[in-house]
Amino acid sequence: MSAAEARSDGGYHLPVLPDEVVEWSGAGPDTFVIDGTLGGGGHSELFLKAGARVMGVDRDPEALAHARARLAAFGARFTWWEGNFSKVIDSPAIQSGDLADVLLMDLGVSSRQLDSAARGFSFQKDGPLDMRMGPSSPRTAADVVNTWPEADLVKIFFEFGEEPKARRIAAAIVKRRAVRPFTTTLDLAGHIEQTIGRHGRTHPATRAFQAIRMAVNEELESLAAALEAAPSVLKPGGRLCIITFHSLEDRMVKRFLRHRSTEFLDEPGWPEPRPNPDYQFRLLSRKAIAPTAAEISLNPRARSAKLRVAQLLAPNA
Known part of the structure; x- marks a missing residue:
């Protein structure tokens, strides 16, 4: 075939x-x-x-x-x-x-999975911050984003996402979640874009979303x-x-x-x-x-x- x-x-x-x-x-x-x-x-x-x-x-x-x-x-x-x-x-x-x-x-x-808004993988469609590949996963993306220490967020953004602006993104997430937790994909993606700006065709949240997904699913x-x-x-x-x-x-x-x-x-x-x-x-x-x-x-x-x-x-x- x-x-x-x-x-x-x-x-x-x-x-x-x-x-x-x-x-x-x-x-x-x-x-x-x-x-x-x-x-x-x-x-x-x-x-x-x-x-x-x-x-x-x-x-x-x-x-x-x-x-x-x-x-x-x-x-x-x-x-x-x-x-x-x-x-x-x-x-x-x-x-x-x-x-x-x-x-x-x-x-x-x-x-x-990527195209389903309800699964929470995409920053192009609004959905819950989930990102689990299966229901047995012990954590969701919301758990990672809203509860993990700033140093751990920096680590996964840098290592899993190979994101050069890992520290700026992590600091901005921690500052915002202290006021209001992140619950949706577009909320998180928009905050990342606001933090580091947009340059070129690639969405600025691409690397961070990859890192979160990899952490959620180990x-x-x-x-x-x-x-x-x-x-x-x-x-x-x-x-x-x-x-x-x-x-x-x-x-x-x-x-x-x-x-x-x-x-x-x-x-x-x-x-x-x-x-x-x-x-x-x-x-x-x-x-x-x-x-x-x-x-x-x-x-x-x-x-x-x-x-x-x-x-x-x-x-x-």
Whole structure:
């Protein structure tokens, strides 16, 4: 299925790198795929059409309901599990020993979540300050914005949002919330814009909203846990496919795969290289796989996507 054909997703979410994901995953008949970030089911549909058996994982009940309806025609070849992708090792399939040939993690927020005012992700539509990817998340965006210490806000704006004006934004939020708490997305976005001004086409609240969303959903912590669990979820020879959308995630994935695919470690002062006790993977592509210009023209949100793929080695390989 081409990128253009993959658009038939019911308006929920357009899967990125559709052709590349199917090709590099090796999904086909007699393979078991875990789609760790099911979303609207776009990637899962591609795997199912290739003949694979798929388990979709998502912590968002709304996404699960949509995907279940969309993929019902595939019958028993599609199953699902509600939970965070970082805890897929706890799913009944894995616990029963049904290990995967492919584990896909498509990181970030779905288009449906971003475009839904009620979910509180967008600074372009007014909605509650929520930003939770699932109801089990212990905090909302309102909790972060209205209760976290100023130093913690500075930290997430700078580290998660890579926002150079983190201190100014955090100070302005703390000053305003002492008078009146923030309750809506447009209220917060407008206050950030008033604080730092608007320059260029990018909304000034973009980086801060990303940082808040990542803090609410513990996205980097979930990614770190998922990476650690991946070798226990895959069969020997199974493929780990990860799509990232911003530099923090991509650096984490790149470092993990680089370390886990290095057979010998060498440090200054060592008489000779030593075996890497964490050596588990073989990189199938040394560079990240990027979307084509044709895909970006169809789906502008794909422009920052990167796909990295590695294969789990057999024990003592």
